Amino acid sequence: QSALTQPASVSGSPGQSITISCTGTSSDVSDYKYVSWYQQHPGKAPKLMIYDVSDRPSGVSNRFSGSQSGNTASLIISGLQAEDEADYYCTSYTSTSVIFGGGTRLTVL
Amino acid sequence: EVHLLETGGGLVQPGGSLRLSCAASGFTFNTYAMSWARQSPGKGLQWVSTISGRGDSTYYADSVMGRFTISRDNSKNTLDLQMISLRVEDTAEYYCVRGPGLAVTGQGSRYFYYGMDVWGQGTTVTVSS
Numbered sequence: 001q002s003a004l005t006q007p008a009s010v011s012g013s014p015g016q017s018i019t020i021s022c023t024g025t026s027s028d029v030s031d032y033k034y035v036s037w038y039q040q041h042p043g044k045a046p047k048l049m050i051y052d053v054s055d056r057p058s059g060v061s062n063r064f065s066g067s068q069s070g071n072t073a074s075l076i077i078s079g080l081q082a083e084d085e086a087d088y089y090c091t092s093y094t095s096t097s098v099i100f101g102g103g104t105r106l107t108v109l
Numbered sequence: 110e111v112h113l114l115e116t117g118g119g120l121v122q123p124g125g126s127l128r129l130s131c132a133a134s135g136f137t138f139n140t141y142a143m144s145w146a147r148q149s150p151g152k153g154l155q156w157v158s159t160i161s162g163r164g165d166s167t168y169y170a171d172s173v174m175g176r177f178t179i180s181r182d183n184s185k186n187t188l189d190l191q192m193i194s195l196r197v198e199d200t201a202e203y204y205c206v207r208g209p210g211l212a213v214t215g216q217g218s219r220y221f222y223y224g225m226d227v228w229g230q231g232t233t234v235t236v237s238s
Contacts, residue, residue, distance in 0.1 A: 033222075034209075034221060034223070036209075036223070036225070040154070045204060045228040045229065045231060046154060046204075047228070050224075051223050052222060087153075089154050091156075091224070093209065093220070093221035093222070095220060097168060097170065098144065098146075098221060099156070100146075100153060100154045100156055101153075103154065
């Protein structure tokens with residue numbers, strides 16, 4: 001099945017902005033129109049942060065935003081806070097499957 | 110309050126079987142596609158399977174195709190995952206998940222959209238001799 005590539009780790013200082021990329025490797029990944037992003041703290045269930053590339057579910061801070069260029073989607077976190085330290089996963093879809101990226105560990109310095 | 114509660118995890122020998130269940134509450138269950146996702150110890154998230162709201166369409170990851178069966182009972186608001194021929198590499202935390210969205214085009218084909226917006230706390234499956 002298709003794969004989504006994320007950097008293994010990113011880091012930033014409080015107050016800074018960071019970007020996590022998610023690059024598709026197959027032309028079959030639903031034109032990347034429906035990329036979503038999840039946050040997972042250690043020992044906790046994942047939480048939906050962004051869907052359909054750039055939309056935020058109710059209750060998610062507007063410090064989190066999403067964008068896309070070609071086959072690369074990005075999660076941008078502005079005004080980094082200590083609580084943002086977590087693992088982040090992107091997903092996209094083929095016509096018959098859900099594809100997760102490998103995950104990115106965000107460290108807030 | 111929207112809630113998903115998984116049960117049925119445990120220790121099973123390679124080649125064995127296990128059935129996971131998920132009880133849903135707080136939303137109109139039959140209007141949502143439902144999924145199972147898993148996470149092996151220290152590893153990333155992996156999608157396992159999705160079933161449409163009416164239960165008439167099912168989708169599986171290549172790694173579980175032919176061994177796992179997803180089903181739902183909309184009268185009881187429950188989602189199940191029957192797992193047979195279990196392998197050591199199936200060891201993971203299994204999550205019951207609401208979503209993703211599943212829509213139909215004018216030509217009758219289905220496509221995924223939106224995201225998986227509600228997750229249970231997970232149930233642990235360990236496959237070991």
